[in-house]
Amino acid sequence: MTGMRRSLLLLTLVLASLPLFAGTGRILILNVDAPGVGFNDPTPATPVGGNDGVTLGQQRLNVFERAAYRWQNVLDTNVDVRIRSTFVPLTCDDNGVVLGSAQTLSWDANFPNAPLANTWYPAALANKLAGVDRLPSQEDMLLRFNSALDTSACLGDRSWYYGFDGNEGDDDALYSVVLHEIGHGLGFAGRSTIDFVQGRPSIFDTHTFDLTAGLRWDQMTPPQREISSTNTRNLVWDGANVTRAAATLLQATTLLSVSAPASIAKDYEIGTASFGPPANRGGLTGRAVPAQDAANTAGPSNTDGCTAFTNAAEVSGNIAVIDRGTCTFVEKALNAQTAGATGVIVVDNRKDTCMPPSLGGNDDLVTIPAISITQDDGALLKGQFAAAEVRASLRLDPSRLAGASQQGFVRLYAPCTFNAGSSVYHFDTTSSPNLLMEPFINADLLDTTDLTTYLLMDIGWTQPARTGRRGLRR
């Protein structure tokens, strides 16, 4: 073989190893607004938080284009992803506001190079996998955002924040919401939740796994999927990329360990507090004691901890167990602290919150850790107080990830209060740190595609060759 032939063969092998048409596609924002409105609103604006637009419309467009570029930077596509985008007045009244929406404009199955037969793929992903725009006359997704938020008639003084620096204050940062919604459009969504269209699952359903049933959603009947939709903590994503990345990106979780009596001895999931010392740093270990206080106007029950404890002597040096309700979490913690408690366990008072709530509030005077547990778990503890000493401690379990199952699968959002309409197409809210695709789009998200990138890889997207499998980015 001549040197030239060898070189040609080598070149052929190298090219064959590259993804088909790698990296030539873009993620495009197609502004479809009329002149003078939406993205074309000429109202003068002052550059803010890294957004150098000098009109309202330009700032809006800058945010959309930056979000599109952010996704383009972490996902490889050989076909342009075209996002039909509009900034128009949407619902906004005394009840609330629609901030924005995303919709995949078509779903495809059994196209050339489709990895799975009889499975729906969102248009953008189907195009990438097929290597061609299968429906050139149609954009791949629609983004529709609310321009009314920038008027005083909608939410008063609050408006969109168009900066990229997290300084939105009471306003709402547009960037993270757009990133979230594009994530849905790229495939973090299903074709339908319970009843499959034409009996076919979407590619998302093929990785939606119910730990209790031991089945993926594409293996279930509609009634089984309906039950699975509310199987809190047990509905997970089984894709290998997400599972692998979660081990690096998610933090270890803290569990409440009850060691006695034996009948309730186990690890309990907890909610953490935004005040006081970290839950896993000293203090919260020993005997759990139900706090007692007067039933009065400050708190109608004698277990809500809203006033000074009447059994302070018993609580002192131990962990106070207090019911949620009436007064703030901080007030409960301060009353427990005054009584000499080493820590606080708040028992949820709501049956519909199947996960222990995170405790909000802020007060530097709180020096003992506070956590929450579910109402059901609280009932287990309370059922033992009269007959036995309940021994408990907090334990950081490095093998358990916040937002993942014991097996390491990242949880999907399956609140026990689900009924048709609640979206399972989100990561669960037990995740820590907060993830882009949680349903509440938390305010601390700045410029992250976190585990979402890996979920999209699990359904068929690839990372750009120029970045390869680069490190996790937040």
Next chain:
Amino acid sequence: MKRSSLAIAAVAALLTVPASAAERATVAEERFDLHAIFERAPGVLMVDERGTTTAPGSVEVVIARIGPGGKLIKACVDSEEAAQRFFNAPIESLHGKQATER
């Protein structure tokens, strides 16, 4: 015109979302209510040698209310019913990831 081209053209026409049909730049600004946002084209199915294509699927919608303490509470939902539940819930029961009420 080839049959497949006709089929694709038909799909393109059928896939147009009714509520968004007026969004081309030549049309004036239009206000969408909650129902219109969730409105979608019927599940048209078109099969040809290039595969199967259907009309839009679920819509993911981010909604918000002012919650206890004056904070903006957001939620992402995929049906009008879920949105109405969020909008009609007692204000004290609203919370995001972190419970801010009692």
